[in-house]
Amino acid sequence: MAQNSLTDFQKKIVVIGGSAGSLQVILHILTYLRPDLNIPVVIILHRKNDSDSSLSQLMGLRTSLPVKEADDKEAILPGHIYLAPADYHLLIETDGYFSLDDSEKINFSRPSIDVTFQTAAEAYGAGVTGILLSGANADGVEGLEIIKSLKGIIAVQDPKTAQVPYMPQHAVDSLPVDHLLTIEQIPGFINRL
Amino acid sequence: MDTPVGEQEIKLLLNDLIELYGYDFTDYAKASLKRRINRLFTLDRFPSFAEFRYRLCNDADYAKRFVEQLTVNVTEMFRDPKFYQNLREHVLPVLATYPFIRIWHAGCSTGEEVFSMAILLKEANLLHKSLLYATDLNSQVLQKATTGIFPMSQMKQYSENYIAAGGKEDFSRYYTASYNVVKFDEELSQRMVFSTHNLVSESSFNQFQLIMCRNVLIYFEKELQGRVFALFDDSLENLGFLALGSKETLKLSPIISKYRQEGKEKIWRKIH
Numbered sequence: 001m002a003q004n005s006l007t008d009f010q011k012k013i014v015v016i017g018g019s020a021g022s023l024q025v026i027l028h029i030l031t032y033l034r035p036d037l038n039i040p041v042v043i044i045l046h047r048k049n050d051s052d053s054s055l056s057q058l059m060g061l062r063t064s065l066p067v068k069e070a071d072d073k074e075a076i077l078p079g080h081i082y083l084a085p086a087d088y089h090l091l092i093e094t095d096g097y098f099s100l101d102d103s104e105k106i107n108f109s110r111p112s113i114d115v116t117f118q119t120a121a122e123a124y125g126a127g128v129t130g131i132l133l134s135g136a137n138a139d140g141v142e143g144l145e146i147i148k149s150l151k152g153i154i155a156v157q158d159p160k161t162a163q164v165p166y167m168p169q170h171a172v173d174s175l176p177v178d179h180l181l182t183i184e185q186i187p188g189f190i191n192r193l
Numbered sequence: 194m195d196t197p198v199g200e201q202e203i204k205l206l207l208n209d210l211i212e213l214y215g216y217d218f219t220d221y222a223k224a225s226l227k228r229r230i231n232r233l234f235t236l237d238r239f240p241s242f243a244e245f246r247y248r249l250c251n252d253a254d255y256a257k258r259f260v261e262q263l264t265v266n267v268t269e270m271f272r273d274p275k276f277y278q279n280l281r282e283h284v285l286p287v288l289a290t291y292p293f294i295r296i297w298h299a300g301c302s303t304g305e306e307v308f309s310m311a312i313l314l315k316e317a318n319l320l321h322k323s324l325l326y327a328t329d330l331n332s333q334v335l336q337k338a339t340t341g342i343f344p345m346s347q348m349k350q351y352s353e354n355y356i357a358a359g360g361k362e363d364f365s366r367y368y369t370a371s372y373n374v375v376k377f378d379e380e381l382s383q384r385m386v387f388s389t390h391n392l393v394s395e396s397s398f399n400q401f402q403l404i405m406c407r408n409v410l411i412y413f414e415k416e417l418q419g420r421v422f423a424l425f426d427d428s429l430e431n432l433g434f435l436a437l438g439s440k441e442t443l444k445l446s447p448i449i450s451k452y453r454q455e456g457k458e459k460i461w462r463k464i465h
Contacts, residue, residue: 072410072411091228092224093222099224099411101228102408102438103225103228103265103267122224122227123224
């Protein structure tokens with residue numbers, strides 16, 4: 001089984017989690033991502049349970065990279081931006097595709113940032129970069145810890161620049177964060193991965 | 194900090210489950226399965242994997258719990274109201290033309306969707322000539338479904354969903370409240386037949402005009418999804434409807450050429 005694991009191919013993936021106050025940050029990131037970005041970016045944003053796809057359309061206006069809500073069993077492609085659909089957990093399978101899960105909420109959230117971060121770490125190992133943004137929730141910190149323990153890179157929005165600093169501050173207080181980034185620094189950081 | 198029950202251990206447990214109890218989870222999507230198993234391991238405070246496995250192999254009651262906890266039984270009434278509105282406005286008028294209506298709720302869990310459907314049928318004056326077959330692999334959740342008893346705390350949400358789905362009545366007319374639970378009218382449950390059925394290992398058992406299977410297939414790997422679609426195809430009359438969850442699709446399945454999607458919701462009609 002191990003030789004089938006994506007970690008052996010050193011594939012990369014960026015997973016970004018955000019809650020209250022993070023939409024503007026995500027729109028900023030998308031605006032400045034380079035158009036030839038060669039890694040997939042997965043965004044988990046806490047939001048209301050409306051299942052319309054207007055958020056991914058809004059995000060798609062900011063970048064020439066393809067943006068879409070992740071579908072069940074969809075292959076994860078480099079240079080694509082995926083948004084976790086409302087009211088489902090988004091999981092990453094070891095063979096490089098998504099699956100969805102409508103099990104119990106975690107940290108009062110579905111999608112839960114922890115779930116995507118953890119499964120990304122288990123599938124991509126050292127190839128994962130996890131970024132945690134503004135928010136009022138405890139979600140995401142445990143996920144970052146797992147990414148770190150499986151040799152991935154963890155980055156956090158500088159709480160001083162966060163509209164709601166609780167979530168990134170919690171990460172900074174409890175984990176050896178690799179990069180503390182202002183909003184302006186985040187797109188460049190991803191572009192250089 | 195890797196999870197306590199890793200991929201190799203999960204293989205062992207799934208093998209035990211097939212050999213000892215006849216449940217086959219090997220083609221379930223792995224990431225979710227791993228989470229469920231590790232959740233149960235932590236929840237039941239096993240000191241080691243060996244003890245977890247021993248319990249599963251030697252305690253049939255625990256095996257029932259294991260199966261129940263592996264499957265996700267999160268559901269609600271009138272989930273995705275627009276979907277139900279679509280059923281009401283576009284699917285029920287077609288079903289109304291049949292002398293007798295057979296509907297299969299595959300993977301019905303605790304029955305919230307079956308009761309939602311019964312309410313729609315009643316309001317369309319079709320319930321008296323309908324039969325709702327509700328199946329799940331779990332006998333425990335079916336027992337709950339049979340009672341028609343649901344927590345009072347959910348009714349506000351369900352009532353809002355019902356109204357958003359185009360419901361015109363006072364939702365509380367469909368149940369009797371008692372302390373912290375409500376019991377739905379027996380008129381609704383009289384037209385329901387509950388039975389265990391495993392989509393992974395069992396075959397078609399009847400012909401239907403509508404099959405509802407929402408948020409079940411997301412737990413299966415692609416190949417198993419394909420096998421279940423073939424089972425549904427075998428069980429669906431020509432011009433019948435197949436309704437899936439809001440993020441599930443028939444698009445990538447080999448049977449898609451026989452089906453046409455009806456509107457924006459995840460409802461397909463068998464046209465060949």
